[in-house]
Amino acid sequence: MSVKNLREKLNKIVSKEQSKWLDEAQWRLDNETSLELSQDVAMKILDRLEELGKSQKQLAKEMKVSAQYISKIVKGQQNITSETIEKFGRALGIKLVSANNTPSQNTGWRAAHETQSISIAGVGSYIMIDNYSYRLTATSKQNTQAKLIEGNSGTIIENCDSDCELVSAA
Amino acid sequence: MKIIAIFEPVENALLSVQYDDKELHEWKDLIDCWTNVHYLRTFFKKNERILNGEFYGGITVKDAVTRTLKEAKILEKTILELAKNGKSDKKETLQTIFIPLNNNEVKITQHQQTKAKLPNKKASWLRVYAIRISENLFVISGGGIKLTHWMDESDHLKIELEKLEITKKYLIDKDVLDEDDYETLEISL
Numbered sequence: 001m002s003v004k005n006l007r008e009k010l011n012k013i014v015s016k017e018q019s020k021w022l023d024e025a026q027w028r029l030d031n032e033t034s035l036e037l038s039q040d041v042a043m044k045i046l047d048r049l050e051e052l053g054k055s056q057k058q059l060a061k062e063m064k065v066s067a068q069y070i071s072k073i074v075k076g077q078q079n080i081t082s083e084t085i086e087k088f089g090r091a092l093g094i095k096l097v098s099a100n101n102t103p104s105q106n107t108g109w110r111a112a113h114e115t116q117s118i119s120i121a122g123v124g125s126y127i128m129i130d131n132y133s134y135r136l137t138a139t140s141k142q143n144t145q146a147k148l149i150e151g152n153s154g155t156i157i158e159n160c161d162s163d164c165e166l167v168s169a170a
Numbered sequence: 171m172k173i174i175a176i177f178e179p180v181e182n183a184l185l186s187v188q189y190d191d192k193e194l195h196e197w198k199d200l201i202d203c204w205t206n207v208h209y210l211r212t213f214f215k216k217n218e219r220i221l222n223g224e225f226y227g228g229i230t231v232k233d234a235v236t237r238t239l240k241e242a243k244i245l246e247k248t249i250l251e252l253a254k255n256g257k258s259d260k261k262e263t264l265q266t267i268f269i270p271l272n273n274n275e276v277k278i279t280q281h282q283q284t285k286a287k288l289p290n291k292k293a294s295w296l297r298v299y300a301i302r303i304s305e306n307l308f309v310i311s312g313g314g315i316k317l318t319h320w321m322d323e324s325d326h327l328k329i330e331l332e333k334l335e336i337t338k339k340y341l342i343d344k345d346v347l348d349e350d351d352y353e354t355l356e357i358s359l
Contacts (some may be wrong), residue, residue, distance in 0.1 A: 006304070007182070009346045014185065019177040019199050025250055028205070028243070035205075039239055040209035043232060076207035 034079045041096050041162055042076030048092045063091045171333065173340050176309070180253035183264060186310040187337050194335075198296070202311045204242035204296060210235045220317045224283065238315065241296050245288055249298070256306035263306035271299065271334070281341060283334045284308065299330050301337050303346060311337035 028035060049059060056074065060067040072078065073088070089096040175188040177195040186197035194202060203209050214221060214234040219227045229237075248267060256263030264286075269285040282302045288294040298313040312333040314326050321327040 006307075006346070009344065010178075010185075013176050013344050013346065014178050015175045015188075017175075017177070019179040019186070019195060019198065021179040021201065022250075024198075025201070025246055029247065032243070039207050043211065043235060047232070048209060071208070074208045077202075077205055140224055 031079060035076070037097070038073075038078060038080045039076035041080055041088070042074045044094070044096050045088055045092065046074055048094055052092070059091060063087065171336060173336060180250070183253035183284060183306050184249065184310070187333075187340070189333070189336075195308045195310075198311045200298065200310075201242065201246055204238060204315075205246075207235060207239070210238050214238075217317055226317075238296065241288060245286070245294075245296055245298070248288070249286065253306070259306070260350055264308050265302070265305050268298075268300055268308055269301060278302070281338050283338065297327075297330075298336050301334065301341055303341070309337055309341060319326055 049056065056070045057067050060070045063070075073080065073084070085096050172190045173187045174190045175195065177186050177198075178184070178189060178343040179186055179195075179197055184197070186195040192199055211231060214231040218231060220226065221231065221234055224267070249264070251266055252262055253265050254266075257301050265278070267286045268284040269286070270278075271285050275282070280302075284302050286298040286300065287296060295316050297316045298310060300308040300310045302308055312330045314324075314330050316324070318324045318327070318329060321331055
């Protein structure tokens with residue numbers, strides 16, 4: 001069978017609907033480091049819940065969040081902010097991340113958005129502003145520029161020279 | 171179990187079936203499970219007896235989850251690269267990762283049942299099962315975490331054998347085959 005014939009036959013059975021896997025795979029590659037943190041946190045939350053004999057539903061009630069939110073966090077498939085980590089740590093009475101893998105590091109950028117949301121993150125890490133994931137980038141500690149890059153697309157959507165300042169240099 | 175759709179995650183290279191009892195196509199579903207900490211932790215807790223057995227020598231659930239997350243990341247990346255590269259580079263096709271399901275098979279045959287696992291990693295336990303249409307064209311029927319020596323020793327892998335058969339039959343019924351490619355290649359052992 002020629003390649004053309006094979007393609008014609010495939011066209012008859014292949015769905016017209018796009019598989020979203022390619023975009024998702026690329027997103028996972030782009031967010032590799034921050035996803036490792038989310039996975040580590042998810043594992044610790046689940047271990048702690050088991051240790052306390054507590055269900056996700058009970059935790060949701062105590063934290064005044066939905067059970068769906070807890071379920072999302074314990075999958076470890078999305079970026080997680082330092083605020084969320086702290087919130088879960090407080091609710092579970094444990095430290096969920098060690099000093100060397102928290103998003104806040106000695107060398108970091110303070111990014112303030114016009115909505116007054118403020119996050120501190122290490123260069124190359126991800127921050128959440130208004131429910132969007134952004135990556136902070138910079139070429140060196142002398143370079144006081146940082147860029148907000150939309151997590152999913154990698155598109156630079158905002159240069160934030162004026163909104164970012166070097167917190168401290170290691 | 172019935173196939174209700176066939177998706178094409180990488181055009182002209184990687185296809186994946188969707189069954190009537192699932193919301194996602196198989197490749198997407200596999201990656202979704204293998205990157206889900208809660209799913210993996212539950213799976214390994216259920217199979218803790220095997221992890222504590224002689225073969226795995228007491229690997230902890232936490233280590234098993236970590237290892238799977240790492241393996242899934244590499245496997246996904248490898249399959250993505252091969253599917254893309256295989257369209258132009260005949261040395262780097264999906265066929266380099268998908269090998270015959272039966273270890274005793276030495277010939278590439280039409281609608282062959284195949285498996286993909288991390289190359290050069292004896293200890294890898296993630297498996298992707300697919301039917302081969304041609305050198306860089308595979309239809310994923312399913313996959314799983316293989317902790318036992320034989321597939322029919324695990325209930326969840328027994329189902330994978332059925333899924334391979336269902337997918338093969340579906341493709342034969344739809345007459346999707348590449349006659350020019352039939353038994354023309356051999357795998358070196």
